[in-house]
Amino acid sequence: MPLYYDDDQTMLADTAAQFMGEEGAIAKQLRHWRDKGCKDGFGHALWKQMAEMGFTGILVPEADGGMGMGNVEAGIVLEEIGRNLTPSPFLTSSVMAATALGLGSDDLKGRYLPGLLAGDSVFAVAIDEGPKHNPDRIACKAEKSGNGFKLTGKKDFVVQGASADMIVVAARTAGSDDDAEGVTLFAVPKDAAGVGHNSVRLVDSSMASHVTFDAVELDGDAVIGEVDGGRDVLNRVLDAGRVGAAAEGVGVARGSMDMTIDYLKQRKQFGRLIGEFQALQHRAAHLYSEVEIARAVVIKAQQLLDAGAENASLMASVAKAKVGKAAGLAVKEGVQMHGGIGMTDEYDIGLYMKRDRALAEFMGDVYYHAGRVAEMSGY
Amino acid sequence: MSDLDQFRSETRAWLEANCPAEMREPVREDADIYWGGRNATFKNDAQKAWFEVCRDKGYTVPAWPKEYGGAGLSPAEAKVLREEMARIHARAPLQSFGIWMLGPALLHFGTEVQKQRFLNEIARGEIRWCQGYSEPGSGSDLVSLQTFGEDKGDHWVVNGQKIWTSYADKADWIFCLVRTDKNDKYRGITFMLFDMTSPGVSTKPILLISGNSPFCETFFDDVKVPKEYADGIPAQVGEVNRGWDVAKYLLGHEREMISGAGDTERGAGIGAMLTRAAGGVLDPVLRAELAMFDVDALAYSAMGEKFLDEIKVGKAHPAQPNMMKYAGTELNKRRNELIMAAGGSAALEWDSEESNGGSKARSWLRTKANSIEGGTSEVMLNVVAKRILELPGA
């Protein structure tokens, strides 16, 4: 498969670019909800519109009423979300939770997918139990109880956790905290008794929840996939989340880079456009090459994931790490090259820097994924 | 089975039958590379056999048309062949500036008789070429070149000096930029082909920091270059005074080649290999650097694949090779830094049998030139800034 978009994908990219550029624009969404102090950190009306566009069900099979597309297409939408810093539950709901539900029972699909397709439901995914991403360690416990389970423990920094109608929770049903086996995924409904939220606003104005589970009673049919055999499902969800976050990161990088290059062409100092100074030209050109390379490996990872290739997981980590480096560079250079104005709240460039920081931590940072690349390569 | 799958299995079988085991080993010294030419000698029988069987099949230049000595493979087939050769670590049967640089320029700008003669000679490895671009006063600012060809009717008389001419002392012919009009900087340069044994041509090798001496100062002292060779073959490529277009086109190919975009080796991670070689124990900080390098290398390899895919369908920006050259050469320098660091003192050995004549140290030193030859990294960044990002000119 060539590493560029085919005609259908190009069309989707144009549609997504136009939609996010208009409806998802920074002033209309991010700033609007932030300035209002919105408790969800995103607008439900936009989510509904995204459903009308067919975006919410992009990874849902056609047989289940979705678009039946792949991670390449989800990435196309995510890149535009990143470029416009559009706050939305797309990555957690339509990419990660949808991937989990796709591997779940018909019953679970029937219960949750219609709400997703209609833009009525929002899902969250709860994996981490501390400030750094570490899916290898899962302490949150689900003990057998009657014909179901009793969930006890906590999850940290669950993005949009308090707003979610359902949370996909990775819990331990056997073994000890660091075991690969003995993990089970559950679909935990919002109204389950014993679920507690302590929701916090993050630097990028998104909302994350510290979720507590106090002997939460779950039916047996809340299980996604196999009991004790959830690691496989979890890995698939993680890979989709990795390339998805990477795709959004490419959007953040490109949005911030475009803004910066524009500024270099407008701002005059010393009687010249600052874009004429070679010191800035070289850094801009270096930045461009890093962002292009990051974008290439994201598309590569998406294609491998869609093809179910053996090295897909490795390349997902390469993609997340590379984007972490490139997008980090893009936002830092962005603020620096804007000079003093880049430090003001009024200018959008700082918003890119904030979003990049949050996205960098989400699903593992550069160091986590570079480490994973080393391990998967056998050193 | 698709035609391409069929081609892959045929290619695999053909390589299995024809590529000698000795030719599936990494290149360790210069003699492992076959450069062709009038005075060429083979290092061993395997090298000779591998070259000849490839030459006869058109596999020295697989994507060139059959009438010019190639195999006429489609881009997709050529990619399959590259992949299959990489899979068994097959060495290139023939390397030459003719294949990398002059050939593509001739395919684009050459006349039919020129192509018939020179492309076939290049494909068969009969003539070894060198590149006469740089001059002592004209490196990055190549268009300022001064070597002058005076028009004498049916021939030019060329005077001047070139520098950094790689393998000038081993080459049979030169493709050379010569000023033929002093009044027009860009439209006063002619791209000429002539024999290095012509009277008045002399070369003087320059010793490099790697201890090798692959390049030369080249002097032209009243060198007579006929405007036409036998059978009406022009000595210049493209029109007289319009050699700059040819030169730029050729530089695009040179940069693509130096960037290693299609080079599967360059895009590969090295952490596992180096850690193993060092006995599995490495400083944790070095290991971390290797992991970060592997991320960059694997990402670059995806970029290389994307770049080649986009070139095929005309989607790549014309200045994209400059970006690839910049990123690929910086990466290759870093790779060799890490190879030295992981190798420790053993990588410092300069002349032992064990170290293959200091191959690690010499390669490390050689790669320092990657971001200089064919246009420096700084010049690449200038081009990207101006042509892709369209930043204002000074």
Ligand SMILES: Cc1cc2nc3c(=O)[nH]c(=O)nc-3n(C[C@H](O)[C@H](O)[C@H](O)COP(=O)(O)OP(=O)(O)OC[C@H]3O[C@@H](n4cnc5c(N)ncnc54)[C@H](O)[C@@H]3O)c2cc1C
């Ligand atoms: C937090 C903060 C507090 C401040 N407090 C004060 C204060 O109390 N009083 C006061 O007077 N000022 C203050 N300033 C202003 C500060 O001095 C200016 O922001 C600074 O001088 C840069 O100018 P500029 O913002 O106009 O950026 P610009 O000059 O527009 O620069 C934009 C970008 O172009 C680059 N650039 C500009 N010229 C060149 C060149 N020739 N070569 C290469 N690159 C170039 C810059 O490095 C920068 O990256 C403050 C700024 C900040 C951020």
Ligand SMILES: Cc1cc2nc3c(=O)[nH]c(=O)nc-3n(C[C@H](O)[C@H](O)[C@H](O)COP(=O)(O)OP(=O)(O)OC[C@H]3O[C@@H](n4cnc5c(N)ncnc54)[C@H](O)[C@@H]3O)c2cc1C
């Ligand atoms: C291994 C090797 C093989 C070569 N083979 C050949 C060959 O076969 N034939 C041939 O003709 N030439 C060959 N060259 C020459 C090569 O093309 C030149 O070295 C190259 O173009 C740089 O020119 P220079 O060495 O004169 O450096 P200079 O142009 O003098 O540059 C010196 C430094 O200044 C920087 N600089 C120059 N201009 C600018 C600018 N505008 N902006 C910012 N920085 C700038 C450069 O980046 C560099 O860092 C070879 C070089 C090497 C190292």
